Amino acid sequence: MTLATVTAVVAVALGGLIGPVILVTVAVLGPALAAGVAGSLIRTTLLLSLPIAISAVLVNLFFFPGGQTVLLQIGPITATAEGLGFALEILARILAISGAITLFYLTTRPGDLVVDLEHRGVSARVAFVANASVQTVPTMVERAGQITAAQRARGLDTEGSVWKRVKGLIPIVAPAVLGSIAEIEERTMALEARGFTRPGRRTLLWHPPDSGAQAIARWLLLAGGVAIVVARAAGWLPWLG
């Protein structure tokens, strides 16, 4: 989590093209290779960032204000070299941020994270909300799948044109959301009946191991992140663009 946070903050602070590219290589791809998740990381990161990356590149390439060097002209729309440069900088930052988040997701079990946070003093309720939010996703996906199958069996058309697919979403999303809301009351009662609202600390059965070396690495990461942000703000890293 420290690595993901520091990478994301530094990516924003650095700007330019070279900095974020170095960041992606050192802080995202390197650890991903070491963890053996490089393939999944690249696939997931591209899937996550593709829509926003395409729109960011297109908008900046064709509508960058003050672009002088024309690369391509299609009717009234002009692609400029300055726009392309800025678009690549944005793309590098997007890849650094989404890559860091994806690396965190691929290498951390939600349960471990929540137990660790609780062990460090985060309130049980906050930890529960964080964990439940993540754990609910597969259940929601499964429920949506069942509803889709049921609606299709009753003649709902979810294939074909974009308009048809959008129209088909409403009878699927509405029961999925309403069903979840209806379950909230019973879930709340079940939690309360199991002592969840008791004030005070919960017992934790275990917590993830945390060695001295890991703690030192976290502090070094934080210190390094702060140093880069300060150096960038002071203009000491002009070669990063």
Add this chain to the structure above:
Amino acid sequence: MLALESVTYRYAGALRPSLREVSLTLSEGEVVGLAGPSESGKTTLCLVASGLAPRTVGGTLTGRLLLDGDDAAPLAIHQLAGRIGIAFANPATQLSGVADTVYEEIAFGPMNLGLPRDDVIRRTDDALATLRIEALASRHPARLSGGQQQLVAIAGLLALRPELLVLDEPTAQLDPAGSRMVADALARLADGGASILIAEQKTDLLAEICRRVVVLADGAVALEGPAAEVLADPRLEALRVAAPADVRLSRAADVARLPAAQRERLRGAVGS
């Protein structure tokens, strides 16, 4: 042990009460069944008996809920958690949703109570053993069948070591195999001396495990007495409660004037 004294309960915004002047007792080691058609007040009675209504649900309650003779009104819901356990019909909504294993799911309640770690482990192990689900301990709760999830939910309650269990239609949303699994577990709990208040539309299950049955109609007690007598009462039909299979079979045999030997054979076939 647990007593409801002239309890009348009205949900917030409701025009009329869902329970009217209901009195009921559950002694230590007793298993009491609650029967009645839909909307008769079974679930509401379970919520009141567990202390969730009105604490969590809201609404207004008159009358008293007594635990070991003491008024339970001053107790907060987390204080009741260690004394009364309640299970609902839908097993999925009773799971915490944050446990990666059945073991952690069952330990969730004792962990919430802040008990010492060794005690949490001991209680969890005991609950798994009581319901004979040790083999499920390392499985993910969301990947279990409905019957298995319901057993895990009940085990989660047992780990709190409550003085009594309130079960609101624990087999209503289960397939026959899941229902049988839960019914067998409840029968073992009942044989082991657990105090249970169980609401069920399936009177066969009530006939199997209950010593006493209360039938609700329109929020009030309509029939009450020993399970065998109440479940054979001819007024059940008018109250829209289906009698257990052996009672219906016996009545059909009476109408057909079957000889005793044939009745026994039929009863044996149904029992198997």
